[in-house]
Amino acid sequence: MAPTKTINVHLARANQVIDVVSQLPYDPTYKSEDVVHISLTMAPKARIEIASIAGIIQYSCDLVMSNTIHDVIFDFSKVKLPFTWPAKKTIRDILTLKPKDPVAIELVSKDCRLTVFKKNDPKRRDEWYDHIKNWRKDVPQRFHLMLNELVENVSAHAQLEESRFVFTVGLLFSTKKQLLYCIADCGVGLKGSLNHAIVSEAKQVSTRACALNLTRPQFTSKGIQRGHQGVGLFITSELSQMNQGYLEIISGTQEYEQSDNTVMRIRGVAEWRGTMVHGAINLDKEFNYRQAMRLFSDPSKLSKDRFLVAHLHLNVYGERTLRTRELCEEIIRDLELSVERSPKIILDFCDIDEISQAFRGFLRQFVVNNKHVKIMIMVPPNADEDLKEDLQELVELAAQNLDD
Structure with a gap:
């Protein structure tokens, strides 16, 4: 089917992910029979961030799964992807290729993994975690536990009906010393999830700068007595800081960003329908999941001046x-x-x-x-x-x- 709409996405050198999100519109003129053609170009000396690619693919899957449009075709010929995109495969081809498999597609190279999940199947995710652990010797020990927290958050809080349950995970060894990661969904977002929370504190936070509150210790949206301790974003934030890494959370029209222990920033951005968590882990720095969990259990040991x-x-x-x-x-x-x-x-x-x-x-x-x-x-x-x-x-x- 010939394309009826075109989106040209440019990958910039700086603020690439935010810039990409601003280029992915939910066009009110889209029709269910439309086929969208997404073409990528890249600024000189720009480096691909896995979150940019994961975001584009997740956005495309959401358009198709929600029946907003019929299909999406990619033109990646002008950029060098860290994996091989299946030739002549559209998003609809990929989402319908294996109807019983919760994983729509997994693209694996020496330096990159990109996975699109389309069903909420914990057993299949456990198999995937095992693959992550054994993928490369330089995957940080217990990194899969942090990834597990973030992926489980999607399953618990995205509130997507089965007919359009889909989220994308990307991992990329951008250099020998750094691992980039991204988890992107198109669910109700942080505010939407907190609005439906059980505990009153969470509902109050839903009107505020959500990620700023969700990355603090012992915040819970469902009550600790129910086994939901809210560790996901807090642990990710702490590990990023210990590791002198990078973390960015985009949900709705809010962005939370932290760069090692230097800067914490929140600002308004173009809307992302759902939540995208991405960042960088330094492979030559400490990655101590147990230490982060101890800080979660005893927040009094947290440094008050955590960011300059x-x-x-x-x-x-x-x-x-x-x-x-x-x-x-x-x-x-x-x-x-x-x-x-x-x-x-x-x-x-x-x-x-x-x-x-x-x-x-x-x-x-x-x-x-x-x-x-x-x-x-x-x-x-x-x-x-x-x-x-x-x-x-x-x-x-x-x-x-x-x-x-």
């Missing part, structure tokens, strides 16, 4: 105008959580048009109450005079913390 800088983009709440009291209070609560992790906070007001006097008062009190914290306030270069005036007092007040 917490960079918060105020657009992460999905509003350009910060006016309602409820929103202001939510933001301050998240800022207090950031203070627990970092001695330096950057508040970035880019993409914010207006703040209320109440919010300015809340923020002023936050700055006064945290004199031990270095707080920098970034004023948008295109801000109007009212916003500049509102922020100027805060800038001057925060500067006193830098001087003290």
Whole structure:
């Protein structure tokens, strides 16, 4: 069938995954008989991130499984993939090739594994974990346990009906010293999952910067007495930090990012329908799963200054105008959580048009109450005079913390 729609995806050198997500639209004009042609190009000196490829494939599977369109055809001829894509196979071909097998496709090379799961079968996943453990000698010991936590999260929280249950996992040894990983689904996302949580704390967090809260210790969405201890994202976050690695979580219109123990960042991004967790593990650094589990059991041993800088983009709440009291209070609560992790906070007001006097008062009190914290306030270069005036007092007040 000839393509009826075309998507050109460009792989950039920096912020590649976020950039790719912004290029994958859910076009309201899609029809169930459409065939989408996705063509990839690459910037000079750019390096493929497995999350970019996994994201493109997951997005395509979701379009087909949900009957939004009929099929997707790829043109990978202009990029060098770390695996061999089956010639002339479309997404529909792959998803219907083995109807009884929970694994739609697994592409394996010396340096890469890409797996598309299409049924919720724990026994088949256990076999897959064994393959991961025995794939290469340089797979970090117990890495499969972290992977297990993330994959189980998809099964428990994506809330996908069987007819469109599909998620993609990618692993790539990008160099001899680094393993890249990605787990991507197109389920209800972090906010949607927390909205249906059993415990009230989880429902409260669903209105906030979710990943910022989900990566803290002993957060649970279903109650510890039910055996759901919420270890997945916390353990992944801790292991990434211990290992001086990298972690990024994209869900809905929010992104959480941490780079070793240097920067923790949250910001608003183009929508990803579901959740994508990806990052990097350094093979020449410690990867101690047991130590991370001990920290989960006893959070008092966590270092308070876990990141040198917490960079918060105020657009992460999905509003350009910060006016309602409820929103202001939510933001301050998240800022207090950031203070627990970092001695330096950057508040970035880019993409914010207006703040209320109440919010300015809340923020002023936050700055006064945290004199031990270095707080920098970034004023948008295109801000109007009212916003500049509102922020100027805060800038001057925060500067006193830098001087003290």
